Amino acid sequence: MTETPDRRPGWLELGVALIAAVVVYAGGLVLLVAFPAGTPALEGIAQLAFSGLAPLAVFAIVVAVRIRGLRAFGVRRVDPKWLLVAVGLxxxxxxxxxTFDVVVARLYPNLxxxxxxxxxxxxxxxATLIGTIALGGLLTPLGEELLFRGVIARFLQRWGTWVTVLVSAFVFALWHGISLVFPSAFLVGLVNGWLxxxxxxxxxxxxxxAVYNTSFLLLYAFA
Structure with a gap:
């Protein structure tokens, strides 16, 4: 099927993504609960593996439905200067x-x-630090960006920049749960939607x- 330059995921791809996400994430959570890793460190590794592999699986299912060209999902070359901009952002x-975390920790020390x-x-x-960076700093960002920006944000682009950025960021943050992670995910979602x-x-x-996640994992390791 020939891809046109302005092609983007449609309602079919969005519907398949939602159904696949429910099935994949629900199945993964059941496995994580049914077969606990045994220690908090291994639990963390398992969670990171799941957080990276699950969105990749959903994305693969969406791609297999109709649109084969990955450019439709934003997988395209970009001017290297934007990669440097991304590091700064x-x-x-x-x-x-x-700063937000420090303020919250002072106000609610037991949260x-x-x-x-x-x-x-x-x-x-x-060894576990290398594992967390490989899974949480590399695999998870790739999987989540393919799903939340490549599928969802690209779908929303038909309604303009504001809708794309705000709605995709909210969906991305909500998927991470209502917790202290929500503001972090929402901010990253806003900036990545704009990018x-x-x-x-x-x-x-x-x-x-990747830079953001890896930085936090290193802070966790050496704090």
Whole structure:
């Protein structure tokens, strides 16, 4: 099937993505609960593996439905300067969220940040730290950007930049749960949605997401 330059995912792809996401994520969560890893560190590794592989599986299902050209999902070359911009924006997002976390920790010192297993995995030793970075710093950003920007945000682009950025960011944050992770995911979603609209490529978002996640995992390891 010939791909036109302005082609993007449609209602069919969105519907398949939603159904596949429910099935894949529900099945994965059942497996995580039924077969616990045994220690917080291994639980963290398992969660990161799931958070990377699940969106990749959903994306693969969506691609197999109708549109074979990956450019329709924002998988296209981009000017390298945008990758540098993404690194700078990742640093800015990190600064904002770190400030937010410090303020919340002072106001609510006993509040659970829902990242205990990831902290344990990052701090358990060199091997687990490498595993957390490979899974949480590389695989998860790739999988989530393909799904949330490549499918959902690209679908929303037919209604303009504001709808694309705000709605895709909210869906992305909501998928991470109502917790202290929500503001972080919403901010990253906003910036990556904007990058997608400016560049028509998911790669700046993947770079930002990877730098952001890896920075937090390193902070967990050495804090």
């Amino acid at each position: 990742a640093a800015a997002c990190l600064a904002v969220i770190r 659970d940040d829902a990242q205990g297993d990831l902290r344990a995995a990052s701090a358990a030793g060199l 997608l609209c400016r560049t028509r490529s998911i790669w700046p978002g993947v770079v930002l997401h």
